[in-house]
Amino acid sequence: MRPLLATLLLLFLSAWDVGARTIYRCVQGGTVSLATAPEPGSRCKAVEVDDNAVQTPNLWGNFGVFSGVLYEREQDGKLVYSTRRLPGSREFLKFTVATPEGEPAHPGMGKVGKPQLDRHAKQFRAAARATGVEDAWLRAIAHAESAFDEHAVSSKGAQGVMQLMPEVAAQYGVRDPFSAEESIRAGARHMKSLLQRYRGDLTLAAAAYNAGMAAVERYGGVPPYAETRGYIERVLALHARYREAMGPPPERPAR
Structure with missing residues (x-):
């Protein structure tokens, strides 16, 4: 279905x-x-x-x-x-x-948590201006990926605030993956590329960010991975909370 x-x-x-x-x-x-x-x-x-x-x-x-x-x-x-x-x-x-309700994903993803507007705020604003990717969306990704920790390293080798894999970081010219500014700038450029590829579809962009473009193409949409589906739900929930916290007021359905 x-x-x-x-x-x-x-x-x-x-x-x-x-x-x-x-x-x-x-x-x-x-x-x-x-x-x-x-x-x-x-x-x-x-x-x-x-x-x-x-x-x-x-x-x-x-x-x-x-x-x-x-x-x-x-x-x-x-x-x-x-x-x-x-x-x-x-x-x-x-x-x-x-539609997504802005609540936590499955239990394995943990709680969504409150927006953290003070973490690397200058860097997110600059990356959003440079790429046209919404500031709130970039923060939602960073929140879900690393909780804004510039020193974070995943079990799969992703690094920094935006948890970039080494090959992705190299693609965007990152010299220091643990520099918050470089990580956020490169992560924003990568997300811009994904949004262009998937015609602004946040769900598919998040799926590709988490599981890779190859997986999205292989399954013709969101891969059937529990981790990826939970990740998407969490990012969408965080995005709604950051948009509300940062203003303007959130959209609502027309009547």
């Missing part, structure tokens, strides 16, 4: 012409909606979704389980669908969807 967006995506796809695969994630006034066409007045991002993929992307965010309405309306002479009630909309159907 496909997680997170399975039900809603099937509802969308049943309403589209055969072969259509584009979903728009639209944000307006801190609220999120999914639509089959860009919404007037919203900032929308197009995401191509393959309904045959093993793992469908979580386009919502970390909202837990919530219920909403899929609306139908005419736009530019075509029927379009959206979870936001816009002028001229009529109710098409109601749905319930489950």
Whole structure:
């Protein structure tokens, strides 16, 4: 069974012409909606979704389980669908969807913990500005990877704040893997590359960061590793907490 967006995506796809695969994630006034066409007045991002993929992307965010309405309306002479009630909309159907809830992952991952905003704050801000990767997302990765310890070394040989494997560190020109500044800068560049590769899908980017791109490609989505799946849940939970702690207020589903 496909997680997170399975039900809603099937509802969308049943309403589209055969072969259509584009979903728009639209944000307006801190609220999120999914639509089959860009919404007037919203900032929308197009995401191509393959309904045959093993793992469908979580386009919502970390909202837990919530219920909403899929609306139908005419736009530019075509029927379009959206979870936001816009002028001229009529109710098409109601749905319930489950998304990450911002809680700890499985017991083996331990507690998520509180945001640590004072750890390497200058370095995270600089890396976020240089790469365009969200500061809160970088901190979530570092929190899950090393608890911000620049001297951390994993059993597999990953090093530093961002727990870079030696070959990844070398790829990004890291001279001292235990330098917080170098590790965070390289980790941000690596994450930017992953987000570009997976079209902004945080779940797949986190999966590749943890298990490697080869594993993601091999399984056509999130690998069936308990460690990786727990890691993803923890990072998504941490991301929600860092976004809330750092502001602006967290997004919420549109009504």
